Amino acid sequence: MALTREQMAQRVASELRDGYYVNLGIGIPTLVANYIPPGIEVMLHSENGLLGMGAFPTEEEIDPDMINAGKQTVTARVGASIFSSVESFAMIRGGHIDLTVLGAFEVDVHGNIASWMIPGKLVKGMGGAMDLVAGASNIIVTMTHEKGGQSKLLERCTLPLTGSGCIRRVLTDLAYLEIHDRAFVLRERAPGVTVEEIKAKTAGRLVVPSDVPEMRLSNDANHGSPAHA
């Protein structure tokens, strides 16, 4: 069975370590905050100048001057700091963020990622994504394995790139893969998903080790807000 969005978030959350400063992109990455393993603490970074993003506000707490990079109203947790966009991207570009989780349209065996533009069709702009992929030492891409029957794990990205040679880890709804030596290395299968299915749905070169375990998804959601930390 392909992973649900929540399960994908859950799997990514198991990569978190106590004391990580983490930037979570819009979409599935945002859900990761709901699955922070017990006993560890992370600080969420938001590009617009907030380190230590807290839960969504209550109706009473809502403040238009307190938003995250997705323009959602949020709160600041204890230990938060607030600063300018310049400082925020100094943190990102300077490699101070421990883990960045973001979505993508395509990823390829060279570690390239395309996530911001579909020519002639969708122009959202890159926002902070190009800075994040160029600056973070540690990036996990989360996306569905296919879209409309087309694999999103390619030999070469076809869409305009967000970053070049910067991606090493990809979690899809079918598998967890690492990129090494110009190939996707299959590390884990989603529960019930076969190696054959993953092979069939991966367009880029795929390396299948002799043992490819099923993912373990042990954490329960901590039923906090998406911005819980």
Add this chain to the structure above:
Amino acid sequence: MALTREQMAQRVASELRDGYYVNLGIGIPTLVANYIPPGIEVMLHSENGLLGMGAFPTEEEIDPDMINAGKQTVTARVGASIFSSVESFAMIRGGHIDLTVLGAFEVDVHGNIASWMIPGKLVKGMGGAMDLVAGASNIIVTMTHEKGGQSKLLERCTLPLTGSGCIRRVLTDLAYLEIHDRAFVLRERAPGVTVEEIKAKTAGRLVVPSDVPEMRLSNDANHGSPAHA
């Protein structure tokens, strides 16, 4: 009569305009703060991260955490802001300071200035002087016209430069001069000093307009502290 240090400061002070942000170097420039003309207000910038330097502290007010770029204990006046060295030099380099007054060993007809090093003899370091001369839109050099019988206004500086082609105005103890078209243009004489004396003591090309008035030194010292503003 050659100007005293105080008179030099007084003459420079007449160049101040209401609302100027001013950086005063060590030595004679520092004294300028004592002669701010009545009715105008300036804000003194100190490179170590203080805009709005106030008077020296009383014995009771002394605070080792409040110093100026000359490492003197100072105070912050009403309206002051305090920031990092990075921000401080962003102001300087970005051309936000209205007037910079600094000393020099030599100045030449090309607008070059040497003020930080005498090879094999004196190595104080350039501190913020190179940044100031490169960044300020408006610089006045204050220095004695000669040292040890040698003119300090040259055709070419002989000492290592602090800045290249950046000086347009020089006040010495004998004259106020502007640099135009590779020459010093004599604008004012110190009271009682003849054009002939200035000619004799200026090594670089000197242009003498038909009328060279004596300086007017009308302001009294306002007998405040050197850091008054």
Add this chain to the structure above:
Amino acid sequence: MAGFDKRVDSARQALDGLTDGMTIIVGGFGLCGIPENLIAEVHRRGVRDLTVVSNNCGVDGFGLGLLLEKRQISKMIASYVGENAEFERQLLSGEIEVELTPQGTLAERIRAGGAGIPAFYTATGVGTPVGENKEVRKFDDRDYILEKAITADFALIKGWKADWYGNIVYRHTAQNFNPAAATAARITVAEVEEIVEPGALEPSHIHTPGIYVDRLTQGQFEKRIEKRTTRSA
């Protein structure tokens, strides 16, 4: 302190000298921390052919979206089009020239403009469309591209509190691009929620020193929220 009293009487007076064809940097992120009243005044004036530098371009019908609708913007330098339908339409139709710039590069280019740095190298955008036609250079075996500073005729920023000297503090994440914008223009105009007496702000808490601010007005703010997200109490 006449020379340092940055207060002007109205948004109208604050934008005196703004004419067709100028470049303006506008602070804010989304609709958070935008100079609402100054944008409205640009709209009222009807100046055209503007180059606008701002992370976003407002939303349909609010913020910089107003200027888009009135076709006052001929070129936009921004990182995000997002859900602004009119912006996307004008972009795709070619009615507006858009220089899409990564958000961090945009912030740094503006900061560089204010700090006297004409250009800098960054890894952001290497090997992407952003890097096309830009110099690529290796430092310590990694590729970087050369990015150039941005400066403007006017900067329009929004603060929380300011004293007469133009010293500004921002409230929460309404800070964003405002401090950088304040530094990079020939004339910086700030609108704030409250103007306080000199001395009321702690010198070490000031985010934007008054040296960067030329004109100061007090405004009324709608503070529209783009995405209202809440939890149950």
Add this chain to the structure above:
Amino acid sequence: MAGFDKRVDSARQALDGLTDGMTIIVGGFGLCGIPENLIAEVHRRGVRDLTVVSNNCGVDGFGLGLLLEKRQISKMIASYVGENAEFERQLLSGEIEVELTPQGTLAERIRAGGAGIPAFYTATGVGTPVGENKEVRKFDDRDYILEKAITADFALIKGWKADWYGNIVYRHTAQNFNPAAATAARITVAEVEEIVEPGALEPSHIHTPGIYVDRLTQGQFEKRIEKRTTRSA
């Protein structure tokens, strides 16, 4: 919050891993805002062959002057020698390698190191000894030189108050080079006058966010004054 609790028990523990030949950036301007206890600990350890990046090199017998006297510094990157006799002596005799760097360029190079900018252009130093052997390039008809980022193994900084997360505020002009230094090292060690509970510092007032700080200690400070200037009351 074990993972975010940056507190360590002693200056000794704070400098764990500091070895011969490393590069350290040290905050402070003159003797103002210097990490007195961490410098004393570097002295105690006796590590040698250090490259020290700091605006000044202390004074004879205090601050970084201690390390000079013990010949622990093989290279100094600074803007000012000033009245430090031992520094000047070692410089003139060639015992120490000194890279004199304009103060603003020094600040910006450290900032660049922390911000992932490998190099930038500046007009400071063009046509002077500082510009020798550096690339000169024209932008808008003005000459600039290329300056490179500085990074280090350790940064030693001094704050006023910090919470357990390493969020720091500085007091008055003791801020100076400390915020930039904090960003540019593999391991940043901060010593402060007071460690406060998380939540005690206003998020918008924090000068150095805790993300830059790896280890935090509380110290006792002499705060020696270099030039005691006063007015009569």
